[in-house]
Amino acid sequence: MKSRIKVLSAAVMLLAAHQATAGDTKNQAAIDRALGVIQQNSSTFKLSTASSSSAKGLGIASDALPTNTTSGDQFKAKDVIVDRDGTEHVRFNRFYNGMPVIGGDTVVHSYHGQLKHASLSQTAPINLTQGTTGAGITAGDAKANITAATAKSIAVKNFGGTVKEVLTPKLVVFARNIKPTLAYQVSVSGEESSLTNSAQKSPKLSLLYIAANSGALIGRDEQIQHMSAPPTTPPSTTPASVVATTGTGKTLLIGNVTLDIGKSTDALSQTTTYYLIDPSRGNGQVKDAKNVAPPTTTTGYDNLTKSASSFSKSTNTFGSGTTSDRASAATDIAYGVAKTWDFYKTLDRKGIFNDGKGVTTYAHIGTNYFNAFWQDYTKSMYYGDGNSANGTTAVVALDVAGHEMSHGVNSATAGLAYDKDAGGLNEGNSDIMGTLVEFYSATTAHPANYLIGEDLYTTKTNADGTPKAMRYMFKPSLDNFPIQLSDGTTTNFGSFDCLPAGGFANPKILQLKPGAYNVSSIDAYDPHNTSGVANHFFYLVTEGAVVPTGFTSKLTAKDLVCNGDTTVKGIGRDKVAKIWYKALTQYFTSGTTYAQARTATLNAATDLYGATSDEYKTVAAAWSAVSVN
Numbered sequence: 125m126k127s128r129i130k131v132l133s134a135a136v137m138l139l140a141a142h143q144a145t146a147g148d149t150k151n152q153a154a155i156d157r158a159l160g161v162i163q164q165n166s167s168t169f170k171l172s173t174a175s176s177s178s179a180k181g182l183g184i185a186s187d188a189l190p191t192n193t194t195s196g197d198q199f200k201a202k203d204v205i206v207d208r209d210g211t212e213h214v215r216f217n218r219f220y221n222g223m224p225v226i227g228g229d230t231v232v233h234s235y236h237g238q239l240k241h242a243s244l245s246q247t248a249p250i251n252l253t254q255g256t257t258g259a260g261i262t263a264g265d266a267k268a269n270i271t272a273a274t275a276k277s278i279a280v281k282n283f284g285g286t287v288k289e290v291l292t293p294k295l296v297v298f299a300r301n302i303k304p305t306l307a308y309q310v311s312v313s314g315e316e317s318s319l320t321n322s323a324q325k326s327p328k329l330s331l332l333y334i335a336a337n338s339g340a341l342i343g344r345d346e347q348i349q350h351m352s353a354p355p356t357t358p359p360s361t362t363p364a365s366v367v368a369t370t371g372t373g374k375t376l377l378i379g380n381v382t383l384d385i386g387k388s389t390d391a392l393s394q395t396t397t398y399y400l401i402d403p404s405r406g407n408g409q410v411k412d413a414k415n416v417a418p419p420t421t422t423t424g425y426d427n428l429t430k431s432a433s434s435f436s437k438s439t440n441t442f443g444s445g446t447t448s449d450r451a452s453a454a455t456d457i458a459y460g461v462a463k464t465w466d467f468y469k470t471l472d473r474k475g476i477f478n479d480g481k482g483v484t485t486y487a488h489i490g491t492n493y494f495n496a497f498w499q500d501y502t503k504s505m506y507y508g509d510g511n512s513a514n515g516t517t518a519v520v521a522l523d524v525a526g527h528e529m530s531h532g533v534n535s536a537t538a539g540l541a542y543d544k545d546a547g548g549l550n551e552g553n554s555d556i557m558g559t560l561v562e563f564y565s566a567t568t569a570h571p572a573n574y575l576i577g578e579d580l581y582t583t584k585t586n587a588d589g590t591p592k593a594m595r596y597m598f599k600p601s602l603d604n605f606p607i608q609l610s611d612g613t614t615t616n617f618g619s620f621d622c623l624p625a626g627g628f629a630n631p632k633i634l635q636l637k638p639g640a641y642n643v644s645s646i647d648a649y650d651p652h653n654t655s656g657v658a659n660h661f662f663y664l665v666t667e668g669a670v671v672p673t674g675f676t677s678k679l680t681a682k683d684l685v686c687n688g689d690t691t692v693k694g695i696g697r698d699k700v701a702k703i704w705y706k707a708l709t710q711y712f713t714s715g716t717t718y719a720q721a722r723t724a725t726l727n728a729a730t731d732l733y734g735a736t737s738d739e740y741k742t743v744a745a746a747w748s749a750v751s752v753n
C-alpha cells in the first residue's frame with residue numbers, strides 16, 4: 125500500500141432517496157402522525173417562521189424532487205420503523221421552497237402521536253431572505269449573488285483531482301452543521317489526487333457546496349447526486365429459471381467453502397449451467413468487471429454494467445484457489461456477501477435496502493487496483509485485484525465485504541455524510557459492521573479480530589512482530605503513516621485515538637514537503653482517520669480496556685483509553701451490534717456529530733436495556749474513554 129489515502133475509500137455514495145421499504149397504509153398513518161408531531165413541535169424541528177411554512181407531507185420518498193414548491197419546510201418520508209411497544213421512528217428528508225435541504229434530514233420518534241425524541245443536526249430555522257441581496261438567480265424568496273457558471277468554476281478548482289465530468293449546478297439549502305445557507309450543489313467527477321503516483325487512480329465523485337452569496341466552499345460529499353435524473357435499475361441479467369443449489373468455491377484467501385449458488389437446466393438439451401448467483405439471498409450475484417478501470421463518469425459506470433459478464437460453469441465448483449482462475453476471487457466475494465447478508469438478518473434486516481433483494485458485485489475492477497468500494501449510483505460493490513509486486517492481495521477479504529455493504533446500509537438509513545464528524549462515523553460504521561460480520565461468520569481460515577484488512581498483505585507482521593493491518597480498532601493510531609511536512613518536520617497521517625477538542629468541524633490541512641509527494645497538501649481529517657474515534661469506542665464498549673492478544677508486549681490498558689479510565693468493561697458484541705444498529709437506523713442523521721452519536725447510542729441503549737442498565741453505563745463510559753462527552 126503506497127498511498128494510504130486510497131484505502132477502502134467509500135468513494136462514491138449518492139443520496140439516492142431510496143424507495144422506502146414499505147408504502148402500505150400502516151406506514152402512511154405513522155408518517156401522518158409524525159408530520160403532526162413536527163407541526164406541534166415547530167421550534168424543536170427548526171421549522172422556518174414564514175407564515176406559509178408548514179410541515180407538508182410529501183408521502184413516501186421517490187427519487188424525484190417535490191413538484192409542490194409552496195414556500196416553507198416540506199418533508200418526504202425515507203423510512204418507517206415501528207418498535208414492538210408501538211414507538212414509531214419516521215425518517216424524513218427536508219425540502220424548502222422545492223430545494224433539497226442538505227443536512228435538514230430528521231427522525232421523529234413518537235409514541236401515540238406524542239414526541240419522545242427528535243434527531244436532527246440542523247441548528248436553526250431556514251431564513252434565506254436575510255442578507256441575500258443583489259442581482260442573480262432567484263429561487264422562491266432566495267437570491268443568489270453568484271451565477272451557476274461561477275459556482276461551477278469554484279467547484280472545479282476545489283475538486284482535488286483530475287476533473288472528467290461536471291454536472292449542471294443546482295440550488296439547494298446547505299444546513300449541515302452550519303446556519304442554513306443558499307448554496308449551489310455542483311457534482312464533479314474524475315480521478316482522485318493521491319499522495320504518490322500509482323498505476324491505478326481511484327475514481328472520485330464529489331458534491332461540492334458553494335455558498336450562493338459569497339462563493340465560499342461550505343461543504344462537500346464524496347458521492348454523486350442523481351436526484352433529478354435517477355439511475356434506472358440495470359436490467360436484470362439473471363438467466364430465467366435459475367434455482368437455488370449449493371456448490372464449492374475454491375477461494376484465494378480462505379480455502380474451499382460451500383456456497384449457495386444458482387443453476388438452470390436447458391429444457392431441450394437437459395444440460396445444466398451453474399452461476400455465481402444466490403437465489404436464496406435475493407438473487408445477488410458476482411460478475412467479472414474484466415479489469416475495466418474504475419470509471420470516472422456516470423457514463424463509464426453504465427458502460428461497465430453492460431460489459432461485465434456472469435461467472436457460469438458446467439459444474440458446481442468455481443475457482444481454483446489461485447489467481448489463474450478468474451472465478452477464485454469471485455468466490456471469496458460471494459462468501460463475504462452471503463455472510464454479510466446473514467449477519468444483517470440477525471438484526472432483522474433483509475439485504476442492504478431491507479427489500480429482500482441482493483445486489484450485483486464486481487470482481488477484477490481495474491489493473492493491480494488495491495481498493496474496494498461501494499457505489500450507490502449503480503447500487504453495487506467493486507473489488508480490485510491488488511498488486512502482488514507491492515505485497516498486496518486481491519481486496520476480497522470477509523471484513524472488506526462487510527465494510528463495503530455497510531456503506532450501502534448507511535446510505536439507505538442514516539445517510540451519514542463523508543466529512544467532519546459524520547464522515548468518521550460513516551467510515552467507523554463500516555469498520556464496525558465489517559468486524560461484526562467477521563465474528564458472525566466464524567470462518568476458521570479467517571480468524572475474527574479487531575483488525576481491519578489484515579488479510580490483504582503478503583507479509584503478515586510489522587517490524588516489531590505485531591500483526592500487520594490497515595487499521596487497529598483498539599488503538600487506531602497504530603496505523604502509523606509518517607509524512608514529511610513543508611516545515612521540515614514529520615507527522616503521522618493516521619487515525620485518531622481520541623476526539624480532539626472541537627471535534628473534526630473544520631478540515632486540518634497539512635502542507636507537505638515540496639516535491640516529495642504528488643500533492644502539495646493533505647487533510648489530516650480524512651474519514652479513514654477520523655473513524656478512529658468510532659472504532660476505538662466500539663472496541664472499548666465491546667471488550668473493555670483489555671489489550672488484545674499479539675499486542676501485550678507493545679501496549680498497556682492505559683494506552684487503550686484517553687481519560688485514564690481502565691475500568692471500562694465490555695458488554696459483548698451481540699448487545700453492541702443491537703445498540704449500534706438501532707442508533708444508525710433510528711437516531712443518526714446525515715450531520716450527526718460525535719457528541720450526538722453519544723446521545724444517539726445512549727438513546728438506543730435506553731430503548732433496549734433501560735436507562736439504569738449496565739449496558740447504558742458502559743456505552744457512556746466507553747465514549748468518555750475516547751474523549752466524547
Ligand SMILES: [Zn+2]
Pocket residue numbers: 132133134527531551554
Ligand atoms: Zn469505507
